[in-house]
Amino acid sequence: xxxxxxxxxxxxGGTAAVSLMESEAKADALEHWMEEQLDEQxxxxxxxxxxxxxxAEIEAQIETRNYRxxxxxxxxxxxGNVKKLTPMPKNPTLKDFFELRFAPANHVLQSATRxxxxxxxxxxxxACLLHxxxxxxxxxxxxxxxxxxxxxxxxxxxxxxxxxxxxxRFYPDSDAGYEYPDQYFRIFGEDYKPPAHIEAxxxxxxxxxxxxxxxxxxxxxxxxxxxxxxxSIDPFTDIIGRHFKQPxxxxxxxxxxxxxxxxxxxxPDQPL
Amino acid sequence: xxxxxxxxxxxxxxxxxxxGQTKPTNYKGLEITPLGIERAKNVALIDCxxxxxxxxxxxxxxxxxxxxNAAFKVxxxxxxxxxxxxxxxxxxxxxxxxTSVSIIDAGSLPEYKCGFPFRVPLGTKVASISIDTATIxxxxxxx
Numbered sequence: 001x002x003x004x005x006x007x008x009x010x011x012x013g014g015t016a017a018v019s020l021m022e023s024e025a026k027a028d029a030l031e032h033w034m035e036e037q038l039d040e041q042x043x044x045x046x047x048x049x050x051x052x053x054x055x056a057e058i059e060a061q062i063e064t065r066n067y068r069x070x071x072x073x074x075x076x077x078x079x080g081n082v083k084k085l086t087p088m089p090k091n092p093t094l095k096d097f098f099e100l101r102f103a104p105a106n107h108v109l110q111s112a113t114r115x116x117x118x119x120x121x122x123x124x125x126x127a128c129l130l131h132x133x134x135x136x137x138x139x140x141x142x143x144x145x146x147x148x149x150x151x152x153x154x155x156x157x158x159x160x161x162x163x164x165x166x167x168x169r170f171y172p173d174s175d176a177g178y179e180y181p182d183q184y185f186r187i188f189g190e191d192y193k194p195p196a197h198i199e200a201x202x203x204x205x206x207x208x209x210x211x212x213x214x215x216x217x218x219x220x221x222x223x224x225x226x227x228x229x230x231x232s233i234d235p236f237t238d239i240i241g242r243h244f245k246q247p248x249x250x251x252x253x254x255x256x257x258x259x260x261x262x263x264x265x266x267x268p269d270q271p272l
Numbered sequence: 273x274x275x276x277x278x279x280x281x282x283x284x285x286x287x288x289x290x291x292g293q294t295k296p297t298n299y300k301g302l303e304i305t306p307l308g309i310e311r312a313k314n315v316a317l318i319d320c321x322x323x324x325x326x327x328x329x330x331x332x333x334x335x336x337x338x339x340x341n342a343a344f345k346v347x348x349x350x351x352x353x354x355x356x357x358x359x360x361x362x363x364x365x366x367x368x369x370x371t372s373v374s375i376i377d378a379g380s381l382p383e384y385k386c387g388f389p390f391r392v393p394l395g396t397k398v399a400s401i402s403i404d405t406a407t408i409x410x411x412x413x414x415x
Binding site for chain 2: 050114117118119172174175176177178179180181182183185219222223224225226227228229
């Protein structure tokens with residue numbers, strides 16, 4: 001089987017992430033990756049549609065793991081043990097968090113890059129850049145958690161877009177260019193129905209004057225899973241400078257309503 | 273001047289409709305040739321020119337995707353800064369459909385092929401695809 005070295009390394013989070021892995025973890029990861037590729041090739045050759053799990057099948061997996069699926073990425077290692085983190089600088093900035101805690105952040109950078117290239121507003125570009133960063137802290141309700149994390153520092157429209165992209169991802173909108181992604185069949189189950197509070201939020205959003213802000217985050221979200229994409233935070237320096245109110249004390253030290261969340265991201269090894 | 277631009281755009285549109293099908297249509301120096309039409313319930317979501325995005329879109333129930341495949345050739349007349357609008361599909365009854373695929377950096381490669389999925393009711397007959405002022409008749413490709 002031919003190995004696409006770049007795709008494999010990208011699937012693990014890039015060369016920096018791979019360099020931190022132990023040999024055994026690398027071998028396990030390679031074997032797992034090859035199995036997935038083989039399954040995909042066989043299915044494609046046979047013209048088969050991928051079989052997605054049901055909600056019941058996903059629920060049956062809960063007691064097969066020693067962690068909860070909703071734990072933030074900083075707290076669980078999918079492959080081997082977690083590693084010691086580089087300490088944050090004294091007055092950490094958003095860019096420091098991108099480099100030291102959110103890295104490689106490939107998906108959000110791809111998403112924001114697409115928003116920029118398709119001429120979207122700076123508020124939407126910023127929302128795309130930040131929309132999934134909170135997954136490092138916690139995964140359930142990531143739209144609401146993410147909005148809360150950034151709310152003291154960014155424009156109201158960007159906060160709105162981050163909070164509600166989570167809801168709109170469950171509802172296709174061809175006019176806006178959003179289709180239901182098959183990865184949601186995989187992670188929620190093919191027969192998944194959003195809960196009542198998401199349905200109610202969707203009804204509210206449909207008539208909201210800012211509907212397109214979160215909708216555009218979902219549109220870019222779909223197209224930001226290219227393992228070979230080359231992205232960087234540098235093109236967004238000016239937008240961050242114009243719209244992100246960086247506290248001079250540093251994120252986590254500024255006594256904002258979400259400062260504790262930044263401190264947790266900075267120090268995820270604190271026992272209490 | 274404005275009248276001339278509108279007339280020119282309208283002429284491009286009419287010429288494209290008249291010549292149709294497999295002949296390339298020139299849009300601001302970008303030659304677009306329709307290659308074929310496919311129908312599917314699950315399609316790759318990849319922008320144009322294509323990258324390696326791994327997400328696929330799904331149509332459920334009484335819907336399907338019509339995927340219009342097209343070839344693009346960048347001629348010297350194409351300004352690389354041009355933002356090319358998303359294609360719009362028109363069915364035989366005149367109803368229009370949008371695609372989620374965007375054309376980004378259209379001048380970044382000399383030639384490329386792209387697929388544009390449009391979610392439509394099952395069995396919808398297609399008539400044409402438009403990119404801004406260029407309209408291309410694709411009814412004969414819908415077999």
